[in-house]
Amino acid sequence: MHNKSVAELSRQLEGGKISSVELTREFLDRIKAEDSQYNSFITITEDQAMADAKAADEQRAAGNASPWTGVPFAHKDIFCTNGVTTTAGSKMLANFVPPYDATVAANFRTAGAVCLGKTNMDEFAMGSSNESSFYGPVTNPWGLSGSGKRVPGGSSGGSAAAVAARLVPAATATDTGGSIRQPAALCGITGLKPTYGRVSRYGMIAFASSLDQGGTMARTAEDNALMLNIMAGFDPKDSTSADRAVPDYTATLNEPLKGLRIGLPKEYFSDQLSPAMEEQVRNAVREYEKLGATVKEVSLPHANLAIAAYYVIAPAEASANLSRFDGVRYGYRCEDPQDLSDLYTRTRAEGFGSEVKRRILVGTYALSAGYFDAYYLKAQKVRRLIQQDFINAFKDVDVLMSPVSPSPAFVQGEKTSDPVTMYLEDIFTIAVNLAGVPAMSVPAGFVDGLPVGLQIIGNYFDEARLLNTAHQFQQVTDWHQKLPQ
């Protein structure tokens, strides 16, 4: 059962072939038996999951089921879950039990899905390897037999590893600069970062509010569509939520791709990309040509400035968002504070890890008197130029295709000594967040036995087309069905 997709499990439940209690038990047993080698979960909610599974079976028996009723899944530990510890991968929130549900968590609850626990992540979603988590690094299920354990990517590394290891069929995730697409690529699964504002940010612990977006991870594009069906939509509790109708994302999966116009941004096929990676991506594009798509080269002329703009805007927003962690209302508090200043400064020094502190300091610097125009305002202007690049490109093509990451999963510890080396991991993913457009990572081959992701970027609110484009590829390829040994 654990190798089946969400769509298949949903049909099994619908047909009475298996109960949610049996299914939930099987996945919980797998987590308990196998997760010690991946560390993909921070919290396992066994008792709650079994109770929810029982309730789901009763709901099905009463003829009152949704496609998700009784299907197990996991939440990235950045989504607040009522009564369940939510850490954001930080010591700061080790004892934080939210008194409310994130809108995304409420959506899954309403749909009757069974949450098995909370997945590991880079601290406050700041990282590309899951090595900044206070709860220890996550190990990629791929490449275990090679020379050293490999990272799953980040920041949603726990969700990606758990899905790849088939500990859950699907998991929620978030993407601020590549945190869904890069781990999905490195773990050989399918992930979608929707348009900014498509999925509510309410109760999703904030990193950089103008970039953060919740999204989906599963093995197939179809399962991503099933997830987005219950996650997308307007939420009055999120001031930047998009007030637009939500289509049924599964309804258009089978549309033919004949005539699809694909653009290949030449800046994303640069010398930063290894030839072996490029070959896999080009092979995938050739599959699309066989399906009737046309391909042309396009340009995103400001793409080379995306990392620089991001590393002003994201830390600046983070420094403001993370000012709320002060040891007063919730979360970590230092022992025996001498005065108010000591309470603040020691709580934050002890509660935050080193990458989070670096970003808060950079952001505070960029926003401080005398530097605001040179850094923050300048970066926002460059952000406009980057957005304009995408708007121009989508005048001529329907989707853009590129690699997700410059190389496959790297060995743990390889990029931790210099933060800038780690930042360059997101060189092909970050511009998408600055522009706010949706993008996916789809399994598209292997290099040295490690998965390679194809990035498919869409126009604003064109998630249905992205999912259709990915689904059709998965009808003629089997990269997404390969399993780590």
Next chain:
Amino acid sequence: MTISREDIEKVAVLARIRLDEEQIPALEKDLGNILSLVDQLTAADTDNVEPLAHPLDAVQRLRPDEVTESNQREAFQAIAPATENGLYLVPRVIE
């Protein structure tokens, strides 16, 4: 781009993060590297370009001025480090 020890100390005060003396040399190096990366921005021609704060250029939505939330003080304070009589406790501020 380099960042001085004085700048780092000043920013740490603004960010309310206590730094130990031995952390500063590594921060000088790391923050200097990050700021060097960011300095690529100076090469961009941004004359007559409007800054972009929100990808959809949305404006703040307003709602009717009605009471929609109930008071949940007890639920919120149940997870606080220290409270007394419905108040959050911090070290003495005024002697």
